Each structure stands twice: as structure tokens, then as C-alpha cells.
Amino acid sequence: MSESQLNTLLAEAISSISSTRFTLSLMRFLKLLGSYDNAVILGYAAGKHPVYLFDSLESNRHLLFQQYLTSxxxxxxxxxxxxxxxxxxxxxxxxIKQREHQDYLHQFYLQTGWQDELCLLINIGAERDVLIFLGVTNEKSRFTADQLVCFKQHFAVIxxxxxxxxxxxxxxLAQSFNEIVISRATMRSYVDESIQTFAQSVLTKRQQQIASLLVQGLDSSEVSAQLGLSIGTVKNYRKQIYAQLHINSLGELFQLFLNHLLTHAPD
Incomplete structure (x- = not known):
């Protein structure tokens, strides 16, 4: 890593601030500090689910959207x-604490294929944080002590x-779609698929059916009429859905659906 290369990529990152090019420019800068295979950037606000901002996952991408961001x-x-x-x-x-995080390691982390990971925890003010996850997938690769030191030395700049x-x-989330260029037919296809599969791993068939109608904009009375259920029954299902997904509002349900939608976005 030469100082010239570092300054060039830093200048590119600075010039891309407030544009849709920023995350890619930032990742190029980080790549120069230490080699990694995959990256994920998430935004966190106190008491809320994380918001997807960027990823470069080449495999098992569904785990991020269908499991990680949900619960x-x-x-x-x-x-x-x-x-x-x-x-x-x-x-x-x-x-990592082997005993405390054993379920996380065996039930989720091993499925990702990541062999080692660094995380940059960045507070950006007002109980809002950005987390940058960097992973290596080669079984023989690990982040070195020198790489960790290098990231720490440049943390203030990052x-x-x-x-x-x-x-x-x-x-x-809209920034994540800005560079996707697809036909209307393709868009409709993956939106339909996303609706059909949204939260299906954690909801019952009936709960998922109701959730899929809610994210399409139907209110409780419209869901009731379409499915032949009483409004009270629909409202009870809605409470169950919120509890299963650890959310408290329709807005948060839409947020989760947008996260899920990105699973099917064309590369």
C-alpha cells in the first residue's frame, strides 16, 4: 500500500460523499487497508431493526435478508x-464468547461460509451507528494482527x-436500487417472488399470507374481505406477525420487506 494509492482512494471517497457512489468508493479505500472477500454495511438506530446499506456478498446472500436482518x-x-x-x-x-454465542455460531454463522470477520463500529450521532462487516471465506485465511492495526490507525478517517x-x-434503502437497471417485466417478477417468500421461514402459512397482503398496501378490512376472515381475526394475526418479527408497526414491516426484496434484486 503506497501513500499515493491511499490518498487517491481517499480523495475519491471524499468526493463521493452524499452520492450513491459513496459506499463503493469507501469499500475500495478499505480494501487497500486490508484484504477481505465480502463486506456488508448496515445502519442502526436505537430500538430499530438494522437497515441494509450495502453488500458485496457472492454467496448465501439470502441469509442476510431472510434471517439476519429479521431477527x-x-x-x-x-x-x-x-x-x-x-x-x-x-x-x-x-x-465472541463460545458459550453465550454457541447457537449463533452453529445455527447461523457456519452457514455464511465466513471464516473470519472484522467489524468497524461507527457512531454517527444521535444514537445512530454504522457497522461495516468485513469477512474472509478462504478456510486458510484470517485477518492478521497487522491488518487489524492498519484499520485501527485509519479508523478516525473512516x-x-x-x-x-x-x-x-x-x-x-433506495440508494441500493439506484444502480439496478432492469426491465419492468423482470422487476415485476422478482417483486412477486419476494412477496410470496417474505418471512416464510419464521411465519406460519396463514401469517405469511396476511403479511404479504399488508406489504402490498391492504389494510385489515381489505385483508379480511379478500381472505374471508373477520377483522378481529386479521388483527390477531397481525399482532402475531409483529411479535414473530420483533416489530411494533406497519412501517417496520415495510422496512423488513424492503430488506427482503433486495435478496431478489438482479446482480
Whole structure:
């Protein structure tokens, strides 16, 4: 890594602040600091589900949208680290507790194919945080002590970039779609598929059917009429859906659906 390369990529990241190019520019800058195979960026607001901001996953992408963002994030040791309000660069080895996180490791993490992981926890103000997850998938690869030191040395710069980009703007899923160019037919196809599969791994068939209608904009009375159920029954199902997905409002349900929709977005 030469100083010239570093300065060039840093300049690109700075110039892309407040544009849809920012996350890609930021990742190129991080790649120069330490090699990784996959990356995920999520936005966190206090008491809310994480918001998808970026990923470069090449496999098992469905795990992020269908499991992690729905509920599994609450078991992530990096999320537990976030709750302590400490920011910085952390390795998986630093935060993992074998007994406490055993279920997370065996029921979720092993499925991802990641062999090692670093996480950059960045507070951008007002109980809002950005977490950058960097993973390696080669069984023989691990992040080195030198790489960890390098990320830590440049953490202040990375934090400043993220603060300038996100501090005064809402975490926006729409940015993730800006570079997708597809036909209307293809769009309709993957939206339909997303509706049919939304939360199916955690909801019963009837709950999923009702949730799929809610995310299409139907209210309880319209769902009642379409399915031949009483409004009271629909409302009870709605409460069950919220409880299963750990949410409290229709807005949060839409947020989860948008996360899920990205699973089927064309590459």
C-alpha cells in the first residue's frame, strides 16, 4: 500500500460523499487497508431493526435478508458490542464468547461460509451507528494482527467519511436500487417472488399470507374481505406477525420487506 494509492482512494471517497457512489468508493479505500472477500454495511438506530446499506456478498446472500436482518442480528456478538456504546475496530475473536454465542455460531454463522470477520463500529450521532462487516471465506485465511492495526490507525478517517455521508441523512434503502437497471417485466417478477417468500421461514402459512397482503398496501378490512376472515381475526394475526418479527408497526414491516426484496434484486 503506497501513500499515493491511499490518498487517491481517499480523495475519491471524499468526493463521493452524499452520492450513491459513496459506499463503493469507501469499500475500495478499505480494501487497500486490508484484504477481505465480502463486506456488508448496515445502519442502526436505537430500538430499530438494522437497515441494509450495502453488500458485496457472492454467496448465501439470502441469509442476510431472510434471517439476519429479521431477527438473527440480535444474537450477533458485534451487535452486543454495539449495545455497550463502544466504537472502533473489533475482530470476531475479540467479541465472541463460545458459550453465550454457541447457537449463533452453529445455527447461523457456519452457514455464511465466513471464516473470519472484522467489524468497524461507527457512531454517527444521535444514537445512530454504522457497522461495516468485513469477512474472509478462504478456510486458510484470517485477518492478521497487522491488518487489524492498519484499520485501527485509519479508523478516525473512516469514521469522518461515514459521519459526513450519513450524519444528516436518513439511512436510505433506495440508494441500493439506484444502480439496478432492469426491465419492468423482470422487476415485476422478482417483486412477486419476494412477496410470496417474505418471512416464510419464521411465519406460519396463514401469517405469511396476511403479511404479504399488508406489504402490498391492504389494510385489515381489505385483508379480511379478500381472505374471508373477520377483522378481529386479521388483527390477531397481525399482532402475531409483529411479535414473530420483533416489530411494533406497519412501517417496520415495510422496512423488513424492503430488506427482503433486495435478496431478489438482479446482480
Amino acid at each position: 438473527t442480528f440480535q444474537q450477533d456478538p458485534f451487535y452486543h458490542q454495539l449495545l455497550t456504546r463502544q466504537e472502533g475496530v473489533f475482530s470476531l475473536k475479540q467479541v 469514521k469522518a467519511l461515514c459521519q459526513q455521508h450519513w450524519q444528516h441523512a436518513a439511512f436510505n
